[in-house]
Amino acid sequence: MFNVLVVDDDDQFLSLFRQKAASWTGVKIDTATSMKEAEEFLKNTPCDMVISEYSLGEKNGIDLLRYIRSRHGEIPFILLTSYSDGEIAAEASRFGISAYFIKKVDLTSLFSEIYGKIREEMKKKEFVENLRERESRCRTILESQPGLICRFEPDLILTFVNRAFTQLMETSPENLIGTCITDYIQPEDRNTFSDAIKALSPVSHSAMLDLKIHSPYRNPERNHLIAWTFTAAFSEGHTPALIQGTGMDVSREREHVDEQARQLENLAFLSRTAMEFVDMEESDDIFRFIAEKVYSLLPHSAVVVTTHDSVAKTFTIRTLVGDDDILSAIRYWLGRDLEGLVLRSDQYTFPKIGLTKKGFIEGPSLYHLFIFMFPEEACKRIEESCSLGKIYLIGCSSKGELFGHVTFALRKGDTVRNPELIEAFVNQASVALLRWKARKAAEEEITKVHAGLEQVVAERTAALQAANRNLESFSYSVSHDLRTPLRSIEGFSSILQKEHGKDLSPDGTQMIEKIRQNTLRMADLIDAILEFSRAGRKELQRERIDVQTMAREVLDELAASRPGQQIDIVIGDLPPCMADPILMHQVLQNLLSNALKFSRCRDTSKIEVGSYDNGGRTVYFVRDNGIGVDMKYADRLFHVFEQLHDDKKYEGTGIGLAIVDNIIRRHGGKVWIESEIDKGFSCYFTTGGGNESVNY
Structure with a gap:
């Protein structure tokens, strides 16, 4: 069952949603009318997807999305809004959403789109469950292997032991994991073991040696001679991240040395390839790697790795590895390489021969593999010139669904000498291909959403x-x-x-x-509007500005127009910047004019202009000792025609700081204030024009 939580404060919409979803097979709908109710639900109930309206009273859908990402991970999330808003969509995409839908008048169409997205997520969930099943099967294979398998870290502490290992030790896995492996090695062999482990490197990552081990839990006097192969996986540098040991008890059955050696080689081979599959990301690397490993087990053959698209009913040849004479013959007689070739699965013989069954399947001749594609004469020429014999196929499937297969052609007279290892490796490769298929589907969906x-x-x-x-x-x-x-x-x-x-x-x-x-007041407002419009329309002409000189000139001009006002001016260090000189002059004039106006009630107006460095970026400021403002109204100051003081006592249009904000934002900078009532006012700004890199 696919569990979906729908969050919306509109009870009518939730009722319609439940009615519509009643016919959706395999989908269970739960509802919540607030973010708090949704949080309580998610704490106690498993959930596969959340669908939320953006508006949720005091909270919103983005708040719920943040909560889910922080507490519940990557649960698929669909955001609904009553109107289109690019900023909401952009913010939601940063947290990773499955879809963004606008509520339509036609709710039937909306519910249809939502159900389509739910079905896509249901398929992804099924892929993940299949992957877990496959990995569980591989672990079961390791558990059921007759040989001993253990894993430990560089400090020699055991992190995994299989059933054969625990049976030999005559105890439970819990008693073994977390202990040191040397506790079970006879003292005379410990130095040999330690030297072999220390010698492991990225160049020589495996070591084979015989060690005597004993069980301290049952019969400490009883020893077992174990033939070990230790393989190290390296992440960075020369220190191994993980070491895996595969061993076989050779103390009783010396007559079966050859068979045991073959099993050890198989285990070591599978151990190495399992670690290599984990580190592999690119799909092309996976296909090539699978083909090359099968080819290494079948010398003088040709190996093809193919993927299957059940929807399009096609097979695609991903890679071909083989002897040079076979590859050359294929190119010569068929006139092309086989890599990238797409075959219709409903027109060919080999999909009908049971690739979902376990084990090898003997395939048809080369011509029948490529029927309708290449001439029969060309296929026969390849078989004759390269002395090709039997063709075998092994399917890669999960729960009856075929998603790929490995095909190999042997030379005449050759046989498969180690079929168990090839089959085990293809099963291992199936896990990697299934993971690749799920990741590719997820990446394509994410790309579409983005x-x-x-x-x-x-x-x-x-x-x-x-x-x-x-x-x-x-x-x-x-x-x-x-x-x-x-x-x-x-x-x-x-x-x-x-x-x-x-x-x-x-x-x-x-x-x-x-x-x-009032006519004069209206004229001032019109002038302010014109000034605001010019500030927004003027094209930026950045050049190097001497801010120190400009600030002094503006202050001199303003101070001269206020002969009766006592003014104490402090101009600190003002580094130059790259900005438009006309607009920057307007910024300084507006800020300094405000500073003088709102501090004229003091016996002496104290005006300070300065700067400081903040992470390599210069922050300029203008500070006064005037009447100040309440910071809860700070955002209003940057709006057009917003005045927080009595306009009869303090003249003005309420547009000066709005012009400053407009100019600074156009420069890519930021402007903000700090103030308290009756304790002065400070305005800070940056220019965003790389002023930190401009030198005298």
Whole structure:
């Protein structure tokens, strides 16, 4: 059963979801109406997938996604929203989601898409379970091997022993794991063992030696002569990460030395290849590796590794390894290499001969393998010129599903000398191929999801940029168009006051004065809008700016316009930066003007301009001893027309810091503030233009 948790605070949507999912085979639906309820469910109940609405009251779907990733790992997650939002999609993709769907009016279509995604995740789950089953089978094979198998780390502490080893020691695995392997080696053989282990290296990673071992649990006096092969796996450097020992008790059956040696070689071979499969990532390497290992066991043959696509009903030849004369004959008579060749499985003989069965299957002739593909005469020429004999196939399958096979052609008169090892190795290779198949399917799905999300983000970004350009152009046009009627209002009110002021009552005169004051206020706002629009539309012209000199010039200009204000100015070290000089002048003018304005209530206005280094990036600041602000309103200061102080006492339009924020962000920098009420105000900013690399 595939367990799905659906989280949404809309009870009607959850009810419709449960009704629709009632017909979904193999799917069990549970629901939650809040993030807290979902967390409690996940603590106590296994879950294969979570589907969540983005809006969940005080929390949201991204919060739930973060919680799941931190507590429950990579559970598949589908995010639902009532509207398209590129930022939400981009943030969700960073945490890894299976899909991102927008709730549609047509819920039937939405449920169909969700069910399709659930079915894909059900297939992935099945792949993982098949992989675990295959790995369990391989472990069972190791457990059932007649030879002794143990694994230990460089400190010689045992981490794994198979059933044969525990039976020989006459105890349980729990008593052996965590102990030192030298405890079971006779004292006279311990130095030999230690020297052999120390000599293991990436160049010489195996050692074969006979050791006498005993069981301290039952009969310490009874010794067993074990022929060991120790194989080391190296991660980095010359220190082994893991050492595996495969051994055979040769103390009783010396007459079977040859058979035992063959089994030891088989175990050592499988031990080495198992470790090599674990380190392998590229699919092409896996196919080539499988073919080369089978070829090493079947000299003078030709080995082909093929994968099967059950949906497309095709076989694809992934690689071919063999003697040079066979490869040359194939290229000559068939006119091409076989690698990459795609065969229709419903048109050929060999898929019908039971590849899902265990063991070797004798295949048809070369012509019948490639029927409808190559001429019969060409196939016969290859067989005759290379003296090819029988062809055998071994299938790679899981639960009756065929996903590949190994084919090899022998020379006439040759036989398979070690069929057990070849079959065991192909079973081992099946695990690797199954893992490759599952990983490839997952990678393809992730690529599709990422591509879709990136497209959505790109489209939303382009739309946002176009909207911003239109808004800036609109602001600029409107501000210009408002000036004409404003001038008329100011002009006529001035004439009315001068020529007919004596005929007006005191209240009328006061109203005329208020009209003129608000006209001037409106003019200031229009100028501010124009200034904000210009700051957003002007193309950046970065050049090296002497910030120290610019700050001093701006302060001198502002201080000259305030002759009655006592000002104490401190200008610290201000490294140069790469920025637009006009816009940077605007930044300094706005920040310093605010500093002087809001500190004029002090007996002496203290203004400080300086900088400091933060991880190689210069942070500039302007600080005053003015009236300050409450930090809970800090974000509002950077919005257009936001003023936190009485506009009658402190003149202004509320757009100065918005212009600063716009300019700094266009430079790729960041601006922020620190302040307390009645304890001054500090504004910090970076330019994002590589100012840290500019030197005097």
